[in-house]
Amino acid sequence: SAIGDGPYDVLHGQTLMVSVPGILGNDTDFDGDVLTLTVVDQPAHGSLTVNGDGSFSYTPSSNTFTGADSFTYKVNDGLIDSDIVTVTLSVSNYAPGASDDYFSTGKDQVLSDNILNNDYEMDSDPVAITVLTQPSHGMISIGTNGSLSYTPDSGFVGTDSFTYQLNDGLEDSNVATVTIDVYETSMPLMGSTLSEDNSTVERLTPAQLRSVVVAAIQRWEAAINNVEITQALWTVDFRIADLPGTQLGGTYVESGVVRIDVNGAGVGWFIDQTPLTDERIARTRVDDGSDRSRNPPVADGGTSCRRG
Template sequence: DRYTPGTGTAAFIESNYDTVAVQNTGSYGQRTFVFSYALAGLVDGDSPSTRSDLLAAILDFFLEEPPPPPNNAPLALDDMETTREDSAVTILVLANDYDPDGDPLVLTGVTQGVHGTVEIDDSDTTVTYTPEADFFGPDSFTYEVSDGNSGSDIAQVYVTVKPVNDSPLALDDMETTREDSAVTILVLANDYDPDGDPLVLTGVTQGDSGKVEIDVNDTTVTYTPNPNFNGSDTFAYIVSDGNGGLDTGTVEIIVRPVNDAPG
């Protein structure tokens, strides 16, 4: 590389000296400078070649520029995030991270959560956490950040998955009774709630050929067929988990005939 002097001239008089400014190119290492000069003020008896050799010896040097400062690694700070059960969340993990040198940061790796998957998004600056189906509670994972200059750091992300209510599942039932005989039906016996909430009956429809009532315990129903009816009848019931979750089941009743005495 060739360095060019800055503006101005330097005058060297007898044993005095002066300075010449040169431009800084931003690189480092040894550089050679070439100076142009003219001798003036020679007196009788001076030899131009002698003065030239002397001046050239003074100006023949090189400059050792200092290397750039070493790269400072980025600092990745831990993060906390929340999401809801069965809902993925995008996390801006780099939002609170920084690089002392001002280098742009990117994500270079993540670990997986115990109860969810973690993916680096296309931007290389955010991640998406997806909890396992029906999981709620705490989970965590780590990520690695790089400054592009061999500097990296690792931080932890703590995710809290908040529960959401899962509706109960009411499964259809079948029951039999005899003509003119009421029957109590445990309609909730085969129903369940994913969250383990206790279930209660909140409503029933009536059969075409019989009457349906919810018992006082709100967990069973009593079906009473119409007098002398026999055959098949149906009705529906609604079950609740007490947290806004509802489902509807259907009950089929077979009413068996009995022999009626002659009247």
């Protein structure tokens, strides 16, 4: 006996493949005879291939068809035909999906991008783009492949937007919004005028770079008055610890020499008031028609410190 099957689901434009045992999986023969399968009615909206083992393939005949389709078959055990049964098929479509887009461009500059880069179409169908609302502060041009060209109105700075929708020939997508930020590009320098045709790149030789580094290391400026530093060093205050206790009825006196070596090596910061020579870098410039003045790097004089 044969029992109907389905529904089998397939996307339009794609092929449904059903493996063994296929439509014979729920058919039986009480005698255990081998069954042969015969298709009685072909599907109305697609092509069908049925194999003797019950496996089959079905392809919708049109990329635009969605809905129900079916075919019928019967089995025979070598002596008697079964009843004719129906296999149902369901051809469906996934609507395309449109995602919001965010772009930016400078004032009076044309934006070029693509609005379909983040959209999707599960069936891989070609989609048509329909602009629902136009931008308020510019003009747009959209190609069939999603390419976008946006030209802001002259002098406009701010946010502009438009909306669009996709259609795959069967269904519309959701509505997506494209937001465009038009930013200011001119940043005037107050009180400065500079006119130059090309940029200037200056290079230091290894010797010049080394002299700059050495001068920078030696020149750690003290942020206090030099005279105050010198006066503080003239006065030394100290006490001798761990002296024996006083004797009853008298005062303990012991002579000795305390030596203070102001030039002795030690650990701490040492103040050196010797003026240092500024490092100056010679620069050669080729005049290419522009006029631009630059001062060479100069390390300002001051009190230096070194780590002892």
